[in-house]
Amino acid sequence: MLRKTFAQELQQLKDAIVELGEIVQKMIMQSVTALRNRDIQSSKEILELDKEVNKRRYEIENQVLVLIATQQPMAYDLRLLASILEIAGELERMGDYAKGIAHINIRMGDTPLVKPLIDIPRMAEKSCDMLSRALQAFLHEDEQAAKAIPREDDEVDALYLQVYRELMTFLIQDPTTIERANWLLWAAHNLERVADRVTNICERTIYVVNGVLREIDSSDDEFRAL
Amino acid sequence: MTAITSSLRDITFEQQLAQRQRRGKILEIAALIAILLGIAMLLTLLVDVVIDGLPWLRPQLFTEFPSRFPEKSGLRSAIQGSIWLMVFTSIMVIPIGVGAGIYLEEFAPRNRLTEFIEINIANLAGVPSIIYGLLGLGLFVRGLGLGRSLIAGALTMTLLVLPIIIVTTREAIRAVPRSIRLAALALGASQWETARDHVLVYSMPAILTGVILAMSRAIGETAPLITIGALTYIAFDLRGPLDIFTVLPIQIFNWVSLPQKGFHDLAAAGIIVLLVLLLSMNALAIWLRNRLFIRW
């Protein structure tokens, strides 16, 4: 095969994306665990991880631009590099959602949770599972999986709806919980957005494989669940 | 990979550079001796001819007709004959030869007949000149009844140099890059327009050079003209193409065959004239080549 070096560089970039995704998954899971356990220290670690994610994202972006400039990629290669650029951005945003949850935990300080967390950890697990499989689909260019995963977004939306309704009942019963309930709602909303962004990763994977760039019809709109 | 690199490293080279250089040097010296021999022979000839002939290079040599007395003899009729022979030969051979060359190179279909013609032209260029003399004798002198005339001689010379002109024309035309022909044709030119305005124009210096060299061969030819009967003692000016004639080499040959020493020296003077003529024609050809040739 011609262009062995270039092919290797592309593979390294794909691997770098998966690694970045793993850090982001860890951040998401840790942010929710820290919130449930009211572990401020753990949340502070996430802020550090976010810096790492940002750094890696710019490294990937830079490498992609260098390859575009020096290798004149065409067709599949070009689609892959464009997608890597996009996916790196998506992962960084997901990292920001985890950071948002960490901030919530830190700002809550000593305030107790309005209720024990049940559905929010489930949302985190589901989103991370989707993300993990989406990254595997991207790595192996599995078009079938990339088309199937976004459908699972409905489950996350359903959990979000459940959390929303539950928190509403708390608010109605005791309006003084408004701030604490709002914090949790915010955390749930961030997790719902993570799942939406997984859909974007899947879109890019499909684009890499067959060159069709089209929005997958899933509930990108967080209000549809309501 | 490693196996290959290590085995490469194991090879040792016996350079023997000194021996190789020496061998080259020996060949170089051998070649130098060869060229020196040639030059030496030419110089001997020239010196010998110049010593004998120089005193005879005087105006009478050009103004007098041949005579029984060396002191009164000159090359007047021979020079006239040579010049006119060249003129008539050129008039006939240039259009025919160049035309044939252009046809063969630019227009002739590539088939067996063309190939046959091409091979034969190449062969004709190598035929001994005496054969042309015999042909001229049979065809022009007797067949067409032209007698021992200048025109019969010119026609014979035409036959002799025609293959040379055709071959040099073809070579000159072939030197014009194909890309130029394509450029012209791609503009919507016909083949004839392409040949006329480009191929012929750009190859003209080379064709001219070839023509001059062919003519310098013609001017030195003796055998075919003797064959057609031009060996004549002529003591009057040429009156026309149907007149009998002589040329420089024949006059020289004539003088050499006479017993008197004076005529031998006169012949040497004639040789000097002929040589100067030949060398200046060659010089003209070289000048043309250097000045007008297109560097693609």
Place this chain on the structure above:
Amino acid sequence: MNENSEYILETRNLNLYYGNFLAVADVNIKIRRHQITAIIGPSGCGKSTLLRAFNRMNELVPTARTEGEILFNNENIYDPSIDPVEVRRRIGMVFQKPNPFPKSIYENIAWGLRINGFRGSKSELDDLVEKALRDAALWDEVKDKLDQSGLSLSGGQQQRLCIARTIAVRPEVILMDEPASALDPIATLRIEELMQELKKNYTIIIVTHNMQQAARVSDYTAMMMLRNHEDRSGTVIEFDRTEVIFTNPRDKRTQDYVTGRFG
């Protein structure tokens, strides 16, 4: 004849032979008017042969033979009643190596006009020469030395002179056979820029080895490749908008070629 239809050239079941060797097989493509169409593909797949079929330059190779049709404004240029000389005036050609005539810059352009029957005055001829040189973006560089030999120009200038010479006789189509492969990168970009100007008035078909060049300059791209390794006949395996060929080609072989994984 519809001079305004979308397509200016169309090949129908085109087979091009050299002797018994089928060099280009079964090509059916339509060339759009006022667009630049690139022909790309590996060496020896018949790109130049196909290009030369469009103005019947192939016939200059004695053994060349053509089957099928090429419609130029809906008229078959291989019809026995058509004179190739007329075809070549209307479908001009620019070659790989700049090949100006060893005449003056002025004569390089004027000659084509004259042989095609231009009978105007000297000043009209001057104007046409100037126009052609301006259109080829060469006028400013040569206007003070029109009587100098075309061979005295630089390679890039020579090639633009060749383009000027071609457009002077007002063809409808310009065929370009790797027009920049003998030029340095700056001269190449100049030719490419010029092509974008020329496409307003002419249809351009360009053969190029340089895929980036095809991607940069062309609107449509024809991908040629050997059909198989037995008969070694080239054919057009994919013909589409250039952006499709270079971002999402349908054919796996095109994909491998444009990404450099061919062979």
